[in-house]
Amino acid sequence: MSLILGIESSCDETAAALVTSERRILAHKLAGQEAAHRPFGGVVPEIAARAHVEILPALVEDVLSEAGIDVDEVDAIAATAGPGLIGGVMVGLVTAKGLALATGKPLIAVNHLEGHALSPMLAQPSLAFPYLLLLVSGGHCQLLFVEGVGRYRRLATTIDDAAGEAFDKSAKLLGLGFPGGPAVEAAAKSGNPSVVPLPRPLVGSAEPHFSFAGLKSAVLRARDSGRYSVEDVAASFQQAAIDCLIDRTARALRNADGATALVVAGGVAANQSVRAALTDLAAERGLPFVAPPQWLCTDNAAMIAWAGALRFEEGLVDALDAPARARWPLDPSAEKARGAGVKA
Ligand code: KG4
Ligand code: ZN
Secondary structure (H helix, E strand, C coil): CCEEEEEECCCCEEEEEEEECCCCEEEEEEEECHHHHHHHCCCCHHHHHHHHHHHHHHHHHHHHHHHCCCHHHCCEEEEEEECCCHHHHHHHHHHHHHHHHHHCCCEEEEEHHHHHHHHHHHHCCCCCCCEEEEEECCCCEEEEEEEECCEEEEEECECCCCHHHHHHHHHHHCCCCCCHHHHHHHHHCCCCCCCCCCCCCCCCCCCCCECCHHHHHHHHHHHHHCCCCHHHHHHHHHHHHHHHHHHHHHHHHCCCCCCCCEEEECHHHHCHHHHHHHHHHHHHCCCCEECCCHHHHCCCCHHHHHHHHHHHHCCCCECCCCCCCCCCCCCCCCCCCCCCCCCC
16 A cells, blocks of 8 residues: 655645545645635736745645644655646645655656546546546646546547636636636526527537537627526526537547446536436446545545556656656647647
8 A cells, every 4th residue: 555645736725635545535735715716707827836835835734734644644746747837737746745855755757637537536446447538627627538547548628718718718707707617507597598599519510529609709709688587698608508518528438438437527527417417428328337435536635646546556757857847748649620629
């Protein structure tokens, strides 16, 4: 059994956690920075990086003392090394390097997307490789065939906005505030999803990818028409986004022979309606559906420690000169999706 200290700082959550290779979460802590970014209606990279510098050391001390663990007792120090906002990534990675240097323990430079991709296994011990993963977050929207630790085949990605980005931008357009995903979900609960006619970009398309930019523009037009309530636009947007996610996932399932389960991860996976629609799709295809608990969907350090634990068990440790990367695709051999704005 190994015990890993994990650090996450790639966006606006500062987080630390202690997790064992046997799935025990000894402690995990998270400090959000919503209040600092709210006045700007989105995450300001420079503010995020400075906040990580201030918050992270105490957070690491907190998880160690809560678990009653001395830093010398951990087997390795894992930190997100990308992709993400580079200033924040550097803060977490350099903190981990300092701890690794001081303790003589190995460093594990974790790909944030791998943290999301493996997080369902932390909560669901019966989940086995390979599985089809819908990874939906603020920065990414991908379908991945997950074959093992470090072995990912990207089947689809977005040609413009990520799914969470579409929720965030639509929330902003509708004056629902920041962070947008939970705000849209809450407003949608009292709206009618079939009132506002909105497009479903790429639904039914022969190419495998996602697109959300046109949907966002249609939300703007619906708002400006003055014909609909904010709640109805939110509900109709959410339904359109879900229809896109389901259509593309259903298509990918046709190319995912051998998948043991349909799995979702990333911040948008916290959305109850997204989970319900995927549950139905999996049931239709006779596959188990696995979603991490909501707190494990949005950014956290337990998933980084867990990915670190799986890597450590396979002897995958990194040198102290491991780089911080703004971009870091999980499947470097994946063909470029058409268009610009491909995030990783
Ligand atoms: O995984 P995550 O915490 O950070 C990234 O790696 O990007 O994902 C954050 C994204 C944001 O775009 C946020 O609006 C979205 O996940 N999100 C949601 C919900 N909760 C978070 N989107 C829809 N419904 C939610 N309940
Ligand atoms: Zn994330």
